[in-house]
Amino acid sequence: MDRQNRSTNVEAKNQRRPSTKFWDVLRKHLAVFSEHYRQPVSELSVIAYAEDLADLTPEQLDAACIEARRTSEFIPVSATIRAAHEKLRKNNQSIYLGPPLLDYTEKLTAEEREEAIKECEKFTSAFRKHVDRG
Numbered sequence: 001m002d003r004q005n006r007s008t009n010v011e012a013k014n015q016r017r018p019s020t021k022f023w024d025v026l027r028k029h030l031a032v033f034s035e036h037y038r039q040p041v042s043e044l045s046v047i048a049y050a051e052d053l054a055d056l057t058p059e060q061l062d063a064a065c066i067e068a069r070r071t072s073e074f075i076p077v078s079a080t081i082r083a084a085h086e087k088l089r090k091n092n093q094s095i096y097l098g099p100p101l102l103d104y105t106e107k108l109t110a111e112e113r114e115e116a117i118k119e120c121e122k123f124t125s126a127f128r129k130h131v132d133r134g
Helices: 006-014 020-036 043-053 058-071 078-091 110-133
Strands: none
Touching (some): 020 043, 058 078
16 A cells, blocks of 8 residues: 655645746856855755755845855855845835825915815716716
8 A cells, every 4th residue: 555645745746846047046156156165066965955945036046145155154055045035034124104105396285285176076976976877
């Protein structure tokens, strides 16, 4: 009787395959790491990096690799790159407060404002009548 772990098979099927751009970014940084730290990167290491970092977008991977290289004394391993990604993510975390407020160079007078409000009310009334008929 076949006793496979079904959840592992499902997880393996659902894993996102790295894009061509992801591979380009990863290859570039691994080449830089190899040269910068004067340490060769084996084919198995490339596979490990790809598996460990596959959930990052190419942009996230690029930024994390740069940060890891800038802050690491030794060739960054996957965990170092992930830590760099988390550091960048936390530093860039901001609260979305909606779209920026418009800054009008021309200021409305009180009369112009009132006239605009009346015109808007007319339009809203006509629109509601049209919608109610439809």
